[in-house]
Amino acid sequence: MSQTYDVILKGGTVVNQDGEGNRDVAIRGGRIVGLGQFDSSLAGETVDCTGLHVLPGVIDSQVHFREPGLDHKEDLESGSRAAVMGGVTAVFEMPNTNPLTTTAETLADKVKRGHHRMHCDFAFWVGGTRDNVKDIPELERLPGAAGIKVFMGSSTGDLLVEDDAGVKAILSTTRRRAAFHSEDEFRLRERKGEQVANDPRSHPVWRDEIAALQCTQRLVRIAREAGAKIHILHLSTAEEVDFLIDHKDVASIEVTPHHLTLTDEAYTRLGTLVQMNPPVRAPRHAERLWWGLEQGILDIFGSDHAPHLLEEKQKPYPASPSGMTGVQTLVPIMLDHVNAGRLSLARFVDMTSAGPARLFQTARKGRIAVGYDADFTVVDMKKRQTITNDWIASKCGWTPYDGKEVTGWPVGTIVRGQKVMWEAELTGPSKGEAVLFQDGLPRN
Numbered sequence: 001m002s003q004t005y006d007v008i009l010k011g012g013t014v015v016n017q018d019g020e021g022n023r024d025v026a027i028r029g030g031r032i033v034g035l036g037q038f039d040s041s042l043a044g045e046t047v048d049c050t051g052l053h054v055l056p057g058v059i060d061s062q063v064h065f066r067e068p069g070l071d072h073k074e075d076l077e078s079g080s081r082a083a084v085m086g087g088v089t090a091v092f093e094m095p096n097t098n099p100l101t102t103t104a105e106t107l108a109d110k111v112k113r114g115h116h117r118m119h120c121d122f123a124f125w126v127g128g129t130r131d132n133v134k135d136i137p138e139l140e141r142l143p144g145a146a147g148i149k150v151f152m153g154s155s156t157g158d159l160l161v162e163d164d165a166g167v168k169a170i171l172s173t174t175r176r177r178a179a180f181h182s183e184d185e186f187r188l189r190e191r192k193g194e195q196v197a198n199d200p201r202s203h204p205v206w207r208d209e210i211a212a213l214q215c216t217q218r219l220v221r222i223a224r225e226a227g228a229k230i231h232i233l234h235l236s237t238a239e240e241v242d243f244l245i246d247h248k249d250v251a252s253i254e255v256t257p258h259h260l261t262l263t264d265e266a267y268t269r270l271g272t273l274v275q276m277n278p279p280v281r282a283p284r285h286a287e288r289l290w291w292g293l294e295q296g297i298l299d300i301f302g303s304d305h306a307p308h309l310l311e312e313k314q315k316p317y318p319a320s321p322s323g324m325t326g327v328q329t330l331v332p333i334m335l336d337h338v339n340a341g342r343l344s345l346a347r348f349v350d351m352t353s354a355g356p357a358r359l360f361q362t363a364r365k366g367r368i369a370v371g372y373d374a375d376f377t378v379v380d381m382k383k384r385q386t387i388t389n390d391w392i393a394s395k396c397g398w399t400p401y402d403g404k405e406v407t408g409w410p411v412g413t414i415v416r417g418q419k420v421m422w423e424a425e426l427t428g429p430s431k432g433e434a435v436l437f438q439d440g441l442p443r444n
Contacts, residue, residue: 005033005043007417009376012049015349016056016368025054027374030416034370047419049378052411053345056353056368057089057375061146061360062179062233062254062302063327065091067113069098074307074395076110079327080118080432082305082393084421086328087377087410089120090365090435092146095127096159102127103135104142111144111434118432119420120413121365121375125149125179127159128170136173144434146360147176147231152215153183153207153277160185164222171226176439177252177359179231182240183207183278184215200317201267204279209237212278216240223250231359234259234304236278238288245297252359254302255289257333258326262286262400272313272320273400276304293343293351300355301348303330307396325394329387329401335379335408345381352377363436378412385409391424 009025014035026034026043040046065079076093083091093110095101101110101124110124123146126139140148150170151159161167162185171178188211196202216232220243223230231252235241236259244251258276263283266274274280292298306323313320334352338345357366364373387401413421418428 003042003044005038007045007047007374008038008040008043009047009049009054010040012052012054012378014054014368015345019346025368025374025376027417030374030418031364032368032370032372032374035368047412051380053379053381054368055349055377055379056366057415058087058331058352058377059090059356059362059365060088060303060305060327060330061092061300061356062094063091063305064094064096064307064323066307067097068109072395073309076114076118077430078393078395079305080120080122080430081426082325082328084119084413084415084426085393085424087331087379087413088327089375089377089413089415090122091120091327092123092125095125095149096151100127100159101125102129102132104139107139107142107145114432115434116431119426119430120415120432121435122432123435123437128178129159129161130166130169133169133173136170137175140174140176141440143440145440148174148178149180150178151181152219153181153185153188153211162186164218167219168222168226171223171228171230174228176361177229177231179233180219181234181277182212182215182219182232184211184218187211187214195318197318198316200272200275200320201264203267203275203317204264204281207277207279209239209281209285212237213239213243217243220247220251233302234278235289235298236281236285238285241288241292241297248297252299253297254300255293255298256302256304256326257330258324258400260286260289260293260337261333266400270400272315272317273324273398275313275317275320275322276324277322290342299351299359301330301334301351303327307394309396310398325392325396325399328392328394329399331377331379331410332385332387332406332408333401335381336406339381339407361438363438365435374414374417376412376414377410378414379408380411381408383407383409383411
């Protein structure tokens, strides 16, 4: 019998727009060509998914892979290797590299660096600045561009647009959804004296909930004035959840696993390893974020993977840099919450694939459906596993979840029909390509 399909995923529980059901997935030319029951003899390769769940490929729309300029912490190859080891099939990487990703040339350089070197598919956020405002309408739609990213509060890197006029100038030119780090830089400057030497517990005191709320309130007002769509990254406060209930027409919201999972007690246990911007906060904030997730107010998960070497993180606070690994642990940490009854598997899928595809208008990604890219995150919902530093593929080699036992584990990562990771082993060469967007400029 002649070969009809390249690959058949056989016997798994497929989770897609129809719900959950036992069915096979047929793949040809890197795309899904059929759902149902298929004879294994019709394919060149059959992947046995018996007892496993086949999810749409997880999209992590906020990672920092540090290349170019900070390659000693991470690079596009190592960061994407960590991604696929954790079940992530596509990433959107941030612009605070050196040089900054703020021009067509620096964006094209990143796309070239990533092509068939990254293990997963990719797009790159372009930094919005005062200097490139006039170029934004073209920049945000170039091949490989995820959109425009703006830092309203200082973090790692040199991108900062803290004033209303600067933000309004950017939002007056954007047409795609622009992403924001929303912390009020003016309040951060005023409160810098709240930092206590050698005490990372003072980090959320300095970067307090008012700094986050004030900036988000300003941002929503400016977006309305400009008629723009905004995406608020790594929401961290109860106050912002309550405020944004009335502004979902202009604002979408990302939440991270660490803001849902860790609280301020972690500063005593982990010290500067848990230092993040915006900070991990008191339990009441995590509780309200969970409420916002349950009520459908929050839109997507993002890891904010932002690695630093252990020796850098272990500098005395506040000389220690903010950021930690996350792309490899996003799936197991959130599946553990699924198994604990905090959210459904269907909600997890919406927050990690359908949601990012909907917000950022990706082409052919985010669903298990005929005509879509054959991107899959294959998971064992019953597998109990302990997260360890040894498992982390990032150059920095550590995770704040070291020693944490979880239930639910990524078994396989399939990108455009290519089995990239299976049972904790890389199984193919790196063939990552730029994500296509529905409103991007046509390719030559």
